Amino acid sequence: MSRATIELSSGIAAFLTRPHTATLTTLRLDGSPHVAPVRFSFDAAAGVARxxxxxxxxxARNVLAGNGTARVALCQSDGFRWVTLEGRAVVTDDPARLAEAVRRYTTRYRGAPPSPPDLVAIEVVVDRVLSLNL
Structure with a gap:
């Protein structure tokens, strides 16, 4: 998975550290969108949202169906301010990558995420950042 540093304005960077919920949009096999509320972390230095x-x-099933080519969008909003992170996504159950996702989530939201037995991480290599009023 190719990663690149994402340049963010200070306003966007600060906004993405606040403990807001976002929506994750994936595509079903028929091409229709599936939108789910999620919590996430963003590592700008690596260009990866988790x-x-x-x-x-x-x-997760929608991303897996894309066989490494699935594109997704994460959108965090607060009133008339929002940031959308777009990119290619993969699903991983690699213990080290899961631990990193949990660590970053715990830091951002000041508490660990749920830990079901089938825990995975969706990793998004961000290649586009859109925003309004930040």
Missing amino acids: VTTRAGARK
């Missing part, structure tokens, strides 16, 4: 979830969750 969402923890269950392997059997629709969002």
Whole structure:
């Protein structure tokens, strides 16, 4: 998975550290969008956003169906301010990558995420950042 540093304004960077919920949009096999509320972390230095979830969750299954080519969008909003992170996504159950996702989530939201037995991380290599009023 190719990663690149993402340049963010100070306003966007600060906004993405606040403990807000976002929406994750994935595509079903028929091309229709699936939108789910999620919590996530963003590592601008690596250009990677991470969402923890269950392997059997629709969002994870949609990404897996893309066989490494799935594109997703994460959108965090607060009133008339929002940031959308877009990119290619993969699902991983690699213990080191899961630990990093959990660590970053715990830091951002000041508490560990749920830890079901089929915990996975959706990793998004961000290649586009859109925003309004930040």
